[in-house]
Amino acid sequence: MNDSRSFSRRTLLRGAGASLALPWLEMSEASAATSMVAPKRLCCVFQPNGVFPKAWDVSGWGGEHALSPILAPLKDLVDDVSVIQGLDNVGRGHVQLTGSFLTGVQIEGRRNAVSLDQQVARRIGGSTPLPSIELGTEPPRQGVASGEPIAFANTVSWNSETTRVSPEINPRVAFDRLFRDRTGPEAKRRAAARISVLDIVLDDAKTLRRRAGTHDRDKLDEYLQSVREVETRLERTIEPPAAEWKPTSEPDMMERPAPGLPRDRSEHLRLMMDMMVLAFWTDTTRVGTLMTAHGFSRQNFSFLDGVTSDHHGMSHHKNTEALVAEYTTVSRWYVEQFAYLLERMRTIREGDGTLLDNTAVLYGSGMKDGNGHVKNDLPLLVAGRCGGTLRQGRLVRCAKGTPHANLLHTLSRAMGSEEEDFNGVSNGIVDDLLA
Secondary structure (H helix, E strand, C coil): CCCCCCCCCCCEEEECCEEEECCCCCCCCHHHHHCCCCCCEEEEEECCCECCHHHHCCCCCCCCCCCCCCCHHHCCCHHHEEEEEEEECCCCHHHHHHHCCCCCCCCECCECCCCHHHHHHHHHHHHCCCCCEEEECCCCCCCEECCEEHHHHHCCCECCCCCECCCECCHHHHHHHHHCCCCCHHHHHHHHHHHHHHHHHHHHHHHHHHHCCHHHHHHHHHHHHHHHHHHHHHHHHHCCCCCCCCCCCCCCCCCCCCCCCCCCHHHHHHHHHHHHHHHHHCCCCCEEEEECCCCCCCCECCCCCCCCCEHHHHHCCCCCHHHHHHHHHHHHHHHHHHHHHHHHHHCCEECCEECCCCEEEEEECCCCECCCCECCCCCEEEECCHHHCECCCCEEEEEEEEECHHHHHHHHHHCCCCCCCECCCECCCCHHHEC
């Protein structure tokens, strides 16, 4: 193929100590790249504090049906999104209802279960530089609520019964983690040095384990598992696996973000969404979670017209008209940001489809209504077709009392799991969502 432009086979965007490996371009490599099947991705987006039910609920979806006030920003995306009704969470209060969002398990004795994203990452994470990425926008909080540490609501990602995966909220740090150079000689030297240290740590931990009691052995086993996961990632730096997928389009330029946290709430959240999309686009990872805010968020939304209360405060609205209006405005703002994420994914071509076509995107909250911490009939959306395994543009009504773990099990199966149940709490499937 003759092309007057001079491109290397692999192009890098560089920025202050980080480099972004761009996908293979559709030039001389086009025929090889397009013969490959695009991978499936999983993206889980959490919104705190629930919604006002009457402003969320719909009687139908698409066609002649009117969208609800909160879901109106999705009017151009109705064919790519399904509304899921009738699924119930487990637990009580902000902490437990946040913790169970991706596990389906109620936190008891400060123990949870492995979350959906981390289960999927364990199965498919070896194919990419990072098994998963966890992003957020709000700093962690401390204290106790309803007998549980508020810190448990910092995240929805758990990689063991007792180990949380904290989201990165600093855009520059997240960028560097995603796109710093992992293939050069210096990166390999650092990886080899860290593996040497890990070998010593593993030897010491194994010696200690032989002397430990049962309870301490459990803690050590979790620690050893974490160390082995780090070791595996370092080994992939030294001997990178052959790429299973070569993306077929070039991402737009993205500079390394400025230091610190953006003051503008919309800018911060959309910047994190941009990085999530870029991570999927470049096949840096295929699993991502996004905490749009802390599960016990008290963020101020006075930048929105008519809003004066903090989010948690307005969620306990007691059906007061003014607070319900503020609550609905904030929920709609969150859905507007979600629509932005889906539009970004929908514009990226991958063969005959788009990035959104090849992704399962879960959006929702761990409670229906913050007023009373209502946990029944969660506000849930599923977008994307996950490589053709999901149907979209639907209102899916589940039987009253159906555990939301059924939806987690469905998404796990769509992503390739063959497990008969999800965390031992559900073996049901949301059949109407499957293609």
